[in-house]
Amino acid sequence: MKKSFKDDFDLNVIAESGQCFRFNQTGENTFQVVALGKVLTIKDMGQNAFDFDCSSDDYKKIWHKYFDMDTDYSSIRESVKDNKFLCDCAAHSVGMRILNQDKWEMVVSFIISQRKSIPAIKTSIERLCELCGDKIDDENHAFPTPAQILYADVNKLANCGLGYRLPYILKAAELFYEEPDITERLDKLTDEELLEELKKMQGVGDKVASCIALFGFHRLNFFPKDVWINRALDEHFPDGFDMNLYAPYNGVIQQYIFYAYRNAKR
Numbered sequence: 001m002k003k004s005f006k007d008d009f010d011l012n013v014i015a016e017s018g019q020c021f022r023f024n025q026t027g028e029n030t031f032q033v034v035a036l037g038k039v040l041t042i043k044d045m046g047q048n049a050f051d052f053d054c055s056s057d058d059y060k061k062i063w064h065k066y067f068d069m070d071t072d073y074s075s076i077r078e079s080v081k082d083n084k085f086l087c088d089c090a091a092h093s094v095g096m097r098i099l100n101q102d103k104w105e106m107v108v109s110f111i112i113s114q115r116k117s118i119p120a121i122k123t124s125i126e127r128l129c130e131l132c133g134d135k136i137d138d139e140n141h142a143f144p145t146p147a148q149i150l151y152a153d154v155n156k157l158a159n160c161g162l163g164y165r166l167p168y169i170l171k172a173a174e175l176f177y178e179e180p181d182i183t184e185r186l187d188k189l190t191d192e193e194l195l196e197e198l199k200k201m202q203g204v205g206d207k208v209a210s211c212i213a214l215f216g217f218h219r220l221n222f223f224p225k226d227v228w229i230n231r232a233l234d235e236h237f238p239d240g241f242d243m244n245l246y247a248p249y250n251g252v253i254q255q256y257i258f259y260a261y262r263n264a265k266r
Contacts, residue, residue: 010095089260106216127160146177168203
């Protein structure tokens with residue numbers, strides 16, 4: 001199924017944005033997404049045209065929301081034109097979108113992400129999926145449910161490279177297993193309430209909770225601070241970053257900074 005977009009949409013920018021760990025380039029201008037129990041291959045055909053290997057019905061029901069196609073990202077980019085650094089970051093990051101990802105998957109993924117490089121995070125997640133997740137096709141497994149993690153062999157889980165994070169993941173799995181409707185309950189909270197609830201989970205501090213809120217619960221005003229963001233803020237905003245200027249899209253601005261600054265310094 002072919003789609004053309006007028007708004008920002010760049011597969012490479014999204015894949016390298018640090019928000020998703022099962023979104024990878026598999027060939028020239030071709031990317032594969034494993035999400036929501038499905039595998040999607042997308043090819044960039046050029047001139048804002050893309051070939052999705054899914055039915056139009058699946059695109060409407062699943063992928064339109066997943067790629068947040070109802071949000072106008074070009075207008076968000078325009079909102080930072082008063083600041084040269086942010087304007088440069090946004091220009092470097094044209095095509096960025098904040099994905100609507102599975103909340104449970106984001107909880108586990110960002111617990112895993114602590115003190116790990118992005119390639120190492122991806123490796124751990126794939127090992128976890130292969131160990132516990134349902135098979136989707138010959139090469140891919142779905143992200144495991146809380147029950148699948150809880151019933152897995154602990155020694156085999158440890159071999160997924162989870163390290164000191166394993167007890168945190170098991171506690172999170174227990175919490176989500178015992179309260180099947182937890183994501184619906186958390187969805188109803190304000191941003192401040194959500195942050196505090198997420199931080200009650202073992203191994204979840206401000207940064208991880210902010211990542212889960214932004215990338216899992218799609219709260220676009222959260223502004224997670226990692227080493228790259230802190231370096232950029234220290235260098236370009238020594239007097240502090242005014243979160244009121246770009247609300248309610250501070251999370252999108254954060255992604256512009258992260259992508260542009262990380263790529264410029266690599």
